[in-house]
Amino acid sequence: MILFFLKTKRKLVGFLNRKICKFKIFELKNLYPKRILINEELSFGKLFSISFDLSSSVVEIKKNVSFRDFCRIRSGENSKLEIGENVFFNNGCSINCLSGIQIGNDCQFGEDVKLYDHNHSYKNAELNINKQGYTFGSIKVGNNCWISSNVTILKGVEIGDNVVIGAGCIIYQSVPSNSTIISKQVLEVK
Numbered sequence: 182m183i184l185f186f187l188k189t190k191r192k193l194v195g196f197l198n199r200k201i202c203k204f205k206i207f208e209l210k211n212l213y214p215k216r217i218l219i220n221e222e223l224s225f226g227k228l229f230s231i232s233f234d235l236s237s238s239v240v241e242i243k244k245n246v247s248f249r250d251f252c253r254i255r256s257g258e259n260s261k262l263e264i265g266e267n268v269f270f271n272n273g274c275s276i277n278c279l280s281g282i283q284i285g286n287d288c289q290f291g292e293d294v295k296l297y298d299h300n301h302s303y304k305n306a307e308l309n310i311n312k313q314g315y316t317f318g319s320i321k322v323g324n325n326c327w328i329s330s331n332v333t334i335l336k337g338v339e340i341g342d343n344v345v346i347g348a349g350c351i352i353y354q355s356v357p358s359n360s361t362i363i364s365k366q367v368l369e370v371k
Contacts, residue, residue: 202229209233216240226250226272234258238278243286248274255279260298265324270294280336281319288322291330291348296320298336323358 202225209217209231217233218241225248233240234257243266250272256262258279265286273293276282280298298320302313318337322328326340329348334340341358350364 198227199225199229206231218242220244220246222246224248225252230254232256236260238262243268246270271330279315280317283320284322285324285326285342287324288326288328290328291332293331294328295333297333300336
């Protein structure tokens with residue numbers, strides 16, 4: 182009986198979280214119709230969240246985009262986030278857009294992929310890093326890309342079309358179209 186109750190409670194909480202998120206998106210679309218452009222075919226799992234500031238930032242998510250559980254979008258600082266059609270984000274993906282991020286059509290993102298179009302400034306050794314602001318650089322991901330689990334894409338990167346990026350890579354330089362990127366680990370044999 183307790184097991185049935187716990188399973189039912191978990192399903193109910195998940196259902197309510199999705200309804201609350203749908204309402205939040207509905208509310209944002211109605212309050213900011215020229216800045217929140219989200220297609221009705223958006224699907225998302227548990228604890229999906231969008232943080233949207235009151236600058237002039239724009240979030241555009243086209244049709245057939247799917248987010249699994251625990252995905253987060255942060256948009257702010259007059260940024261522009263654009264996600265193309267038929268894009269899939271697996272569990273735990275995070276998009277942190279303070280400048281500009283553009284994702285093409287037909288892309289797949291593995292679990293825990295992170296995109297950051299900004300970084301902390303740290304050049305002045307006499308100031309705390311948290312007082313120095315950020316540096317910015319837009320991110321562009323082309324069409325038909327597969328970004329595997331635990332990849333981090335940093336500011337100023339352009340990824341071409343038809344690119345595959347292997348699990349665990351940190352992408353800090355642009356990647357040409359039709360490329361495959363994997364992390365290489367050198368093992369020392371004794």
